[in-house]
Amino acid sequence: MSKRVYLDYSATTPMKKEVLDEMLPYFTEKFGNPSSIYSFGREAKQAVDTARERVAKLIGAKTNEIYFTAGGSEADNWAIKGIAYANKDRGNHIITTKIEHHAVLHVCEYLEKNGFDVTYLDVDKYGLIDLEVLKNAITDKTILISIMFANNEIGTIQPIKQIGQIAKERGIIFHTDAVQALGNVEIDVDELNIDLMSMSAHKIYGPKGIGALYIRKGVKIHSFVHGGAQERRRRAGTENVPGIVGFGKAALMAMENMDHHINHLKMLREKLIKGIMEKIDYVRLNGHPEKRLPGNVNMVYEFIEGESLLLSLDMVGIAASSGSACTSGSLDPSHVLMAIGLPHEIAHGSLRLTIGDFTTEEDIDYVLEQLPKIVDRLRQMSPLYENVKGGQK
Amino acid sequence: MSKRVYLDYSATTPMKKEVLDEMLPYFTEKFGNPSSIYSFGREAKQAVDTARERVAKLIGAKTNEIYFTAGGSEADNWAIKGIAYANKDRGNHIITTKIEHHAVLHVCEYLEKNGFDVTYLDVDKYGLIDLEVLKNAITDKTILISIMFANNEIGTIQPIKQIGQIAKERGIIFHTDAVQALGNVEIDVDELNIDLMSMSAHKIYGPKGIGALYIRKGVKIHSFVHGGAQERRRRAGTENVPGIVGFGKAALMAMENMDHHINHLKMLREKLIKGIMEKIDYVRLNGHPEKRLPGNVNMVYEFIEGESLLLSLDMVGIAASSGSACTSGSLDPSHVLMAIGLPHEIAHGSLRLTIGDFTTEEDIDYVLEQLPKIVDRLRQMSPLYENVKGGQK
């Protein structure tokens, strides 16, 4: 396999060289523990402070509202469990959606087993929640609304500002999982009324294993990792200094690059969607046509199954992701695709291509050359397609 | 400041160059998500598997008993909360010691607020627990014994095998925090009857922000970070591939190097202790003379306070750590030094020097040249020393 085209930027991104360069000194030379007072520790502490400022700036937060975690999943777990247990004297009701990432959904399910009530909001065919339904779901006991900023599968962006406004008016804490939105959408936590926000570095060309939770000053939350006095006593563990430094650099670059990045992705996205629509029959776009992540192309290819599509693409060097959960060992199709109302067999035939900064027009051309051939080959094998052809004849 | 001597290896270690070299490709080239099925993901998955084997081998575990975490603190939190909640139908009693790391103690305190009973065992003047006292502390409701392998401040190594034996006989789960012991003591989880064990890479010349929890097959434990299906569905979050690879390499090197490493550290440790004893009055060693970590030199320097000692050492380029909690913003001296029975004012005058692979004889000579001068200068300023001198006259 010579050509390799990576179109799974929503799963993870390659780290940028500039990010690596900034991290390197902190592995072997400036390796001190930031909690120490001697000079080895001070240079590490300064680096952590700088990174915290950069992440804060990207989202319009104050520096002391950024808490580093081991990634987006930990941030989600912390936000939801931490808020639930710290505020359980005020109520035990949580509102979220059916299309959240598993790091939110599985925590909610865990809490349901432990005395909390959770409402999972439906979404429409585009993946959008209904603000009126949200309002009506609120009860006296609602302590937390957790709704993701942008969906990782179909890319749909929720009306975060309005959700934040509703939460604020009712005195309810609002958490959003912005792991996919960060760097791809302008975010200002004050303007959007966000109280807590999950982030992850490896989705914005930073390192894996580092993320952050934004916690608005004054929000009552329990610690998740107890122990040492790191992160203002809220998240214990020796700081992952190179990781934090890398996250900071990635955040800085995301901010400086935002407009160009978004335009580049959108341009390629439109080219890809248009090309697929033109070249392949029986396809449709999942998610919202406009309110979507700039790099997300999630489409249904009827009559075929996602995993076989994925494998075939891999064989010609194209890395993609499938809405089919077959890949993760479960036989149920994606909960997100089910929630937007796709029938099982259609949900199984979804493919997610996600574009990033290193994607070129040639990459898109290559996909547009390979994908129709693959789809055709698989359809020729499909008993479902046979019927269609039969009907059409 | 030209000369720099790092003697705080128990706080964190510099990463070895070989470790960095092994990590590098996984940042920018082999950056795939190991959970993906395409080739970008496969090479990452293979690297994670290899690392898991290496860590398993270092402690005599099976590969599928190693679960990667964000570090030692997360491993401690997971072990204790995960066991407590998964086994609460069998009882609500936990036994630990007064000298655990805060990542254990603070979790225990949290659990005490949530319906669990915790016994904190005393230690003797060397920091050792009494096995008879442990046996007597066990009740029908005891579900977990969590006792650290080696103490991070005074270096004392507990009789882990016997503790494991007692736990096993009584059908109680045994967790040990081996963050400090790993790489410094031969560990075989089967031989030592360990059910769960916390580890951290940055203490063995690996990267910060990555660690692992060993979980014996069959042990009932809840997840700590819920979400995706990573780590055999037990610990969610995109794998920190470079971190895991680095941990694996560090584990491999620790295993290959163990004897040489231990001898080198012990030799320098004895030289340092002997030199200090000879050159400075009113000093004593904290912790056990033999059952101690090979690189730990924790001593009391009477009549002076740890932080001023630290600062003075820093000014001549020596990085150390203090038993005095002044450095961490609290006024209480270290809970470990209090537990071994040191009076407050003596505990305040403790200094921890920890030796590592890169420490040389010249480094030790330098410390033995600088430390006596500094101690003398600070004692000349101390109103406590005045009294002693007066008494001696």
Add this chain to the structure above:
Amino acid sequence: MYSEKVMDHFTNPRNVGEIENADGVGQVGNAKCGDIMKIYLKIENDIIEDVKFKTFGCGSAIASSSIATEMIKGKTIQEALELTNKAVVEALGGLPAAKVHCSILAEQAVKAALLDYAQKNNIEIKGLEDFNPDADHHEHHDEEIDE
């Protein structure tokens, strides 16, 4: 962590030592808390002619006592009494929140030494009536904790 000024006074403390037959000696703090400060005064005609200190404590405790002795040397008793911990912190170019109590200790050590002088000479010093050198000087300035 510490300002340059703090490090300067820690490294080159001014007026370390004892004064034989001092006119006033004050000691505050206790070893339990990890800090003891002792101040010696030589007083002539209401003027502090000489001052020395000894301190068992952290970097900022040593720096606080050093700068405090500098600030009262050559001053009148009344002027020395006006030395506040705030002034000490300012003169040091700031102290970390957790270390502010070290500056309080310095203020109290000066007052304790003046009280000793007053008692030895059987005089009343205005402003010292309510001063108790054994009062707990600790003020905790911990950062927010949520549990």
